[in-house]
Amino acid sequence: MDVHHVITPGDHYSPRTGSAIPTVVHGLASGARTAGDAGRYPQRVVLQADTFRPRYDSADLLEYDGVPAPGRREWYADVLRGRMGLARRGAERYFAPAVARLRREAPGLVLAHNAPIVPWLLSDSAHRSVLYAHNDLLRSYSRAEATRIVGAADRVVCVSEALAAQMRAHLPRTLHDRVRVVGNGIDTAAFSPAAERLPGPPRVMFLGRAIPEKGADILLAAAARIRREDVEYVIVGSRGFDSGAALSPYENRLRELAARVPGTVRFEPFVARAELPALLRTADVLVLPSRWPEPWALTVGEGLATGLPVIAARRGGIPEALGDAGILFDPDRPAELADAIAALVEDPARRRALGGQARRSALARDWTWAWSHLAAVLDELADRTG
Numbered sequence: 001m002d003v004h005h006v007i008t009p010g011d012h013y014s015p016r017t018g019s020a021i022p023t024v025v026h027g028l029a030s031g032a033r034t035a036g037d038a039g040r041y042p043q044r045v046v047l048q049a050d051t052f053r054p055r056y057d058s059a060d061l062l063e064y065d066g067v068p069a070p071g072r073r074e075w076y077a078d079v080l081r082g083r084m085g086l087a088r089r090g091a092e093r094y095f096a097p098a099v100a101r102l103r104r105e106a107p108g109l110v111l112a113h114n115a116p117i118v119p120w121l122l123s124d125s126a127h128r129s130v131l132y133a134h135n136d137l138l139r140s141y142s143r144a145e146a147t148r149i150v151g152a153a154d155r156v157v158c159v160s161e162a163l164a165a166q167m168r169a170h171l172p173r174t175l176h177d178r179v180r181v182v183g184n185g186i187d188t189a190a191f192s193p194a195a196e197r198l199p200g201p202p203r204v205m206f207l208g209r210a211i212p213e214k215g216a217d218i219l220l221a222a223a224a225r226i227r228r229e230d231v232e233y234v235i236v237g238s239r240g241f242d243s244g245a246a247l248s249p250y251e252n253r254l255r256e257l258a259a260r261v262p263g264t265v266r267f268e269p270f271v272a273r274a275e276l277p278a279l280l281r282t283a284d285v286l287v288l289p290s291r292w293p294e295p296w297a298l299t300v301g302e303g304l305a306t307g308l309p310v311i312a313a314r315r316g317g318i319p320e321a322l323g324d325a326g327i328l329f330d331p332d333r334p335a336e337l338a339d340a341i342a343a344l345v346e347d348p349a350r351r352r353a354l355g356g357q358a359r360r361s362a363l364a365r366d367w368t369w370a371w372s373h374l375a376a377v378l379d380e381l382a383d384r385t386g
Helices: 020-034 070-084 089-103 119-120 145-148 160-168 173-179 216-223 248-256 274-279 298-305 318-322 335-346 348-363 366-386
Strands: 003-006 043-048 061-062 109-113 128-133 157-160 179-181 203-207 232-236 264-268 285-288 310-313 327-329
Touching: 003 089, 003 179, 020 298, 043 089, 061 089, 061 335, 070 089, 089 119, 089 248, 109 119, 109 310, 109 366, 119 128, 119 145, 128 327, 128 366, 145 173, 157 160, 157 173, 157 248, 160 179, 160 348, 173 179, 173 232, 203 216, 203 274, 216 232, 216 248, 216 335, 232 248, 248 264, 274 298, 285 298, 285 335, 298 310, 298 318, 310 318, 310 335, 318 327
Parallel strands: 003 043, 003 109, 043 061, 109 128, 128 157, 157 179, 203 232, 203 285, 232 264, 285 310, 310 327
Antiparallel strands: none
16 A cells, blocks of 8 residues: 655755655655565655755655745734634645645555645545654644644654654544654664774764754853863754855854853854765764754764764653663753763763664664554554555
């Protein structure tokens, strides 16, 4: 039975970006192939035709011509209409071409990634729908609207238990039994440990978008407390996916904070996803100081697969992504992060031990592992369809 992944119109199913949802879809489709399930569950991605090339080769493509995304005014109008019990016309208009493309296909399993409107728009079709939640999608929904929209989905897949708890809080108990958890996998082939440690000072790396929610400033605040000049801090990322974009006020603020750090601070702009494995292999410690309670941070898994000690914020689904293979800290306490970094910088043997534990943890949770959990959910729907 065909599996149709619907991603946000305009998003790119391409290694040219590090966009999270296409990365997850590519991982799941690759996991299905590795598990030998590509025949049982052929993977397709419903994709706007004018998006980036090259495309991942893990799935077939169902292309369509898109329409402009809703603007801020249209988005606010949608929220107001939803709370009044009316249809969200902007979202319906935006996803209508993708849904029209799906209606030309034989009945299959539709995975609507961060797209609550899609199961609703397909509710009169023979497709079976799964709302695949990568974030808390229902924050702007009233209980009545959430019940109506999510009720059109046969299942709701969440990427962590933390996110599942948030989603259930928006829904009546009658829909709780539709919620399932499928943690994200890790690409342990692309991301692997360095063959040897290159000469140089200990290198502590931040990897993520340069926005306040990701917390690069928390790392720099912690670094300013570590009175060592032999540590190099590397801040990798831009505010978006354009390495040549002008610096934002927040990015300028990061450079001001860097001047107070005793060690060396180096800034690297956004890099394409294909370049990340080699970049991570140059690090000794990976720090993910997110303020935002991320439902599941893909970068955590990529650091684990690279065999790095990972220090990450105790927020959202991050502890689930990290497991017992790293160190958690409170992002509201930079001193706690400073202590964790200093302890690892001063103890190479502990870095090696944590790195080995990280790699073993990643190998146990690759994309085949993630696919097996998703396949179990799909089996429930395929059995009922048959």
